[in-house]
Amino acid sequence: MRITIDTNILKRAFNINEDFIYIEIITLIKSHLCKLCIDLEQNIKKEYDKNLKGSARYETWWKELRKDKLIDYCNGNLPNKHTKSLSKLGCHEPSDHIIIAVALHSDKILFTEDSDMGKGTKGHVQPHCQALVYLTSNLGLRVCDAKEGKDLILKNLNSVPNIQ
Numbered sequence: 571m572r573i574t575i576d577t578n579i580l581k582r583a584f585n586i587n588e589d590f591i592y593i594e595i596i597t598l599i600k601s602h603l604c605k606l607c608i609d610l611e612q613n614i615k616k617e618y619d620k621n622l623k624g625s626a627r628y629e630t631w632w633k634e635l636r637k638d639k640l641i642d643y644c645n646g647n648l649p650n651k652h653t654k655s656l657s658k659l660g661c662h663e664p665s666d667h668i669i670i671a672v673a674l675h676s677d678k679i680l681f682t683e684d685s686d687m688g689k690g691t692k693g694h695v696q697p698h699c700q701a702l703v704y705l706t707s708n709l710g711l712r713v714c715d716a717k718e719g720k721d722l723i724l725k726n727l728n729s730v731p732n733i734q
Contacts, residue, residue, distance in 0.1 A: 571604040571726050572642050574614075574673040576682035577621050577665075579716055584625045591716045595681065596631055598723045599640060606635060607676040609646025613668050644675040652709065659701040661686040670705065679712045680705070681719040689715045 575595070583592035599606055608614040622628040635641050648656075648671035656667065666686055673680035683689050687701055705711045714722055 572607045572676040573604050573679045573681060574607045574669055576669055576684055577617050578683050579681050580618055581621050584622055584628045591720055594720050600634055603723055605640050605642045607642045607644050607672050609668050609672050610643045611646055617665050644672045646671045659704055661701040673711050674709055678710055681714050683715050
């Protein structure tokens with residue numbers, strides 16, 4: 571299983587004061603239960619680095635993923651018609667479009683708690699909830715918050731062998 575993770579999930583995973591569920595997600599990836607997908611141009615990695623600058627735990631985690639070949643690189647270009655449609659629905663950040671494109675070009679699994687994508691505290695409010703409908707119905711993505719993402723990885727634990 572190849573997943574795409576929005577920066578907001580990783581920021582919480584590497585914040586020691588956060589809920590343990592975020593730490594579980596990064597631990598499950600490191601345990602060879604899935605691979606992390608980023609764009610070929612590494613814009614997602616640059617965003618991770620910008621937001622997690624100074625986190626030794628993040629740096630160590632990333633080095634281990636690279637060493638264990640747990641990072642896949644995918645196309646980060648979202649077709650213009652989807653970019654326009656999502657922008658009208660409040661999902662207008664170029665970095666969000668890259669993350670969505672990578673999910674679209676991998677196994678269509680996106681972990682996020684971004685309200686612009688219909689998750690998080692304001693995700694149920696218009697137009698954000700419409701963005702989630704678009705992502706799931708028009709693009710066929712499975713969009714998960716942290717709990718849903720962790721549950722998805724664990725559900726696949728018994729049905730798919732480790733990716734080693």
